[in-house]
Each structure stands twice: as C-alpha cells, then as structure tokens.
Amino acid sequence: MIVRISGEDQYRLADEDCARLNELEGAVVAIVEGGSEDGFDEAFHALLDYVRAQGTPIGDEEIETSDVILPPADVSFQEAAGEFTGEGLIPD
Amino acid sequence: MAGLTGRMSTVVKAKVSKLLDRAEDPAETLDYSYQKQVEQLQNVKKGIADVVTAKKRLQMQETSLQQSVVKLDTQARQALSGGNEELARTALERKNVAQTELQGLDTQVTELEDQQQKLTDSEQKLRAKIEAFRTKKEVIKAQYSAAEAQVRISEAATGVGEQMADVGLAMQRAVDKTENMKARADAVSELEAAGTFDDITQLGGGEDDIDRQLKQLSSQPAVDDELAKMKSELGPGSAAGAAQIAAGDAAAPVDGAGPAPAGSGAGESGQQ
Numbered sequence: 001m002i003v004r005i006s007g008e009d010q011y012r013l014a015d016e017d018c019a020r021l022n023e024l025e026g027a028v029v030a031i032v033e034g035g036s037e038d039g040f041d042e043a044f045h046a047l048l049d050y051v052r053a054q055g056t057p058i059g060d061e062e063i064e065t066s067d068v069i070l071p072p073a074d075v076s077f078q079e080a081a082g083e084f085t086g087e088g089l090i091p092d
Numbered sequence: 093m094a095g096l097t098g099r100m101s102t103v104v105k106a107k108v109s110k111l112l113d114r115a116e117d118p119a120e121t122l123d124y125s126y127q128k129q130v131e132q133l134q135n136v137k138k139g140i141a142d143v144v145t146a147k148k149r150l151q152m153q154e155t156s157l158q159q160s161v162v163k164l165d166t167q168a169r170q171a172l173s174g175g176n177e178e179l180a181r182t183a184l185e186r187k188n189v190a191q192t193e194l195q196g197l198d199t200q201v202t203e204l205e206d207q208q209q210k211l212t213d214s215e216q217k218l219r220a221k222i223e224a225f226r227t228k229k230e231v232i233k234a235q236y237s238a239a240e241a242q243v244r245i246s247e248a249a250t251g252v253g254e255q256m257a258d259v260g261l262a263m264q265r266a267v268d269k270t271e272n273m274k275a276r277a278d279a280v281s282e283l284e285a286a287g288t289f290d291d292i293t294q295l296g297g298g299e300d301d302i303d304r305q306l307k308q309l310s311s312q313p314a315v316d317d318e319l320a321k322m323k324s325e326l327g328p329g330s331a332a333g334a335a336q337i338a339a340g341d342a343a344a345p346v347d348g349a350g351p352a353p354a355g356s357g358a359g360e361s362g363q364q
Contacts, residue, residue, distance in 0.1 A: 004254070007210055007262050060220035063228065063251035069101040072261070 002064050003051050007072035010064060011055025021068075024050055028080075037077040044080070048073055105250075122229050125249040129222045132256045136215045139263040140208060146270040147204040150197050153280050157194045160289035161187055167291075172319075173326050180322070184315045190289055193280050200273045207266040214259045221255045 001018055004010045013021065024047040031040050048070065058064055071080060168183035228248050232241050283289065 004258065006258055007214070060217050061224040063221060063224055063248050065247065065251045065254055066101065069254075069258075072265070 001068070002058065002066045003055060004066040004069045005048055005051060005073065006069060007074075010058040010066055011051050012058055013051065013055045017050075017054045020054075021047070021050060032077070032080050035081075040077045040080070044071075044075070045073070105254075122232075122245050122249075125245070125252065126222075126225065126229065129218075129225065129252055129256065132259065133215070133218060133222060136211065136218060136259055136263065139266060140211045140215065143204055143208045143211060143266050143270060146273060147201060147208065150201050150204065150273065150277055153277060154194060154197050154201065156284070157190050157197070157280070157289070160190045161194065163291070164190065164289065168319075169322060169326070172322055177319070181315065181319055184318050184322075186288060188315055188318075189283070193276075193283070196276055197280070200276065203269060204273065207269055210262055211259075211266055214262050218252075218255050218259050221252050225249070225252050 001013045001015060001021075002010055003013055003021070024043070027043045028040070028047055031038070031043055051070065164183045164187035168180045168187065171177075171179035171183060225248055229245065232244050232248075236244060
C-alpha cells in the first residue's frame with residue numbers, strides 16, 4: 001500500500017501494516033468527531049510517525065499513485081475537522 | 093479507509109481526474125499532462141518568490157523596529173537623567189510596543205522561512221517527477237499500442253498529478269499564512285505612519301491620543317519595572333543628574349534634531 005504524507009513523501013507500506021494504520025487513523029477520527037482538541041496532536045503524530053517508521057520512502061523519480069493521502073504534519077485541529085464538515089484542505 | 097485520509101485521497105483523485113478528462117486521445121493526454129506539469133512548476137517558482145518577498149518586507153520592518161527600540165531606550169535614559177520622568181515613561185511605553193511588535197514579526201519571519209523551505213523541497217520533488225514523466229512518455233510511445241499506452245499514460249499522469257495537487261496544497265497554505273502576516277505588517281506600518289516610534293523629544297508635554305492608545309497597548313507593569321530599573325542604574329539623586337544635564341544642556345547628545353527635553357522639568361508645562 002502506498003501512503004502519502006502531504007507536504008512530505010510517499011511511503012510504501014507492507015499489507016500487514018494496514019491494520020495498525022487503520023487503528024491509528026481511527027483514533028484520530030474519533031478525536032476529531034468528538035469535537036474536542038485534547039489529544040489530537042499526539043494521536044495524529046503517532047499516525048504519521050508510524051508511516052515514517054514502517055514505510056519505505058518512494059524515490060522522487062518513481063511515479064506512483066497513493067492509496068491513502070494523509071494531511072500535512074502541521075494541520076490544525078480546525079482544519080482536520082473541516083475535512084469532515086467543510087470543503088476540506090483542498091477547496092476547488 | 094474512511095474519515096480524514098479517505099476524504100483527502102478522494103478529493104485529490106477527483107481533482108487529478110478532472111484535469112485528465114479534458115484530454116481525449118493518448119497523445120493529447122500525454123502532451124496536455126506534460127504541458128500542465130511544466131506550467132505548474134512555473135507557478136511553484138512564482139509562489140516561492142512571493143514568500144521571499146513577504147519575508148523581506150517583514151525583515152525590513154524588523155530592522156527599523158530594532159532601531160526604534162534602541163533610540164527610544166536612549167531617549168528614556170536621557171529624559172530620566174534630565175529629571176523628566178513623564179517623558180521617560182512615554183519613551184518606555186513606546187519602546188514596549190515596538191518590542192512586542194518585534195517579537196510578533198520574528199515569529200512570522202521564522203514561519204515564512206519554514207514555508208519557503210517546504211515549497212523549495214516540493215518544487216524539487218515535482219521537478220524530478222516531471223523529468224521522470226518525460227522519459228516515461230517516450231518509452232510508452234515507442235513500446236505500446238494505442239490502447240495500452242492510454243492506460244499507462246493515465247497512470248503516470250495521475251501519479252504526477254497527485255504530486256502537483258500536493259504542491260498546490262503547500263502553496264495554498266503558504267499564501268494563507270502570508271495573507272495573515274500582511275495584517276500584522278500593515279498594523280506595524282500604521283503605527284510607524286502615526287509617528288509612534290518617532291523621535292520622542294519632538295513631543296510636547298501634553299498627552300495626545302496616540303499616547304493614550306499606547307498606554308493601553310503597552311504592558312504597564314513591564315514599563316514600571318523598566319523605569320524603576322533605569323532609575324536605580326542612574327543612581328539615587330536624579331536631581332543631581334538634572335543639574336548636570338541643565339549645565340551641559342546645549343551639548344547633551346539628544347538623538348535627532350529639535351529642542352532637547354526641558355532639563356529643569358519645570359519648563360515642561362510652560363511649553364504648551
């Protein structure tokens with residue numbers, strides 16, 4: 001599976017890492033849906049750190065499409081919440 | 093994957109495929125994609141230049157505010173040793189405002205440097221992908237049938253398109269940040285235009301509107317503390333200091349032109 005961290009790199013992750021990735025993402029989603037900022041930074045960075053640690057970076061000259069795109073590391077809680085309700089990080 | 097990442101992935105893919113849908117046959121997709129990629133690279137360069145310009149503007153303001161801080165500090169000392177505590181307080185209040193603005197600018201310059209670095213990195217990645225695409229399209233042209241070429245070109249173009257969308261997002265965030273910073277830069281310009289950081293010795297004795305506003309802006313305890321510190325540095329018996337200044341009034345090295353602060357302190361209200 002190929003995962004992009006927006007503003008950084010694309011990483012290739014083994015299929016068996018997907019379950020853990022899903023868990024970590026689920027934790028972030030739960031916090032955002034809860035509406036309280038508490039623990040957001042920690043949970044979101046745990047998700048990014050997992051991708052950086054488990055994944056192999058894809059070279060700049062390799063052209064691959066990502067299966068999953070994660071928001072940039074400096075995303076704010078409000079921006080993340082906007083992903084659900086508003087027009088998201090990438091308006092038209 | 094649902095939620096946060098799912099939504100971002102979907103939006104990026106929709107944008108990329110919208111871009112590709114405009115072209116119909118493989119050759120066109122290929123040329124159109126490559127042309128778009130090169131265009132986007134130019135936009136990124138322009139975006140970086142804009143960030144650099146915004147940063148330079150803030151840095152110039154920083155330099156000018158630093159000079160104001162030094163000047164106002166010197167003038168506060170001169171006023172105090174001249175026995176004019178009110179003028180010293182006014183100078184310190186203005187210095188305090190200048191310092192607060194300076195701190196804000198400093199944070200923003202650092203943030204802009206960060207943005208600049210990220211955009212430069214993104215530009216390099218995009219450039220590498222576009223170069224890879226250029227090589228790949230020649231291979232595809234030479235080796236595949238029209239139908240298969242269409243599929244492979246779409247794949248490659250989507251990959252590059254994703255990188256473009258990512259650079260686009262980084263650019264948009266940088267632009268948003270510089271817009272926010274413009275507000276502070278403008279506020280500093282307004283304070284400067286209003287003469288806030290001008291030569292304090294040009295002021296009359298009366299409190300004008302700017303002063304009243306500045307008193308609210310500046311942190312009073314900080315000003316009190318600094319004034320007390322300055323007093324203790326100058327030593328007890330500022331009356332002696334006042335006499336000294338009065339004696340050497342003409343030679344006193346007051347910054348800038350104009351009348352020196354009234355050394356006796358008594359002439360202050362009389363000047364109005």
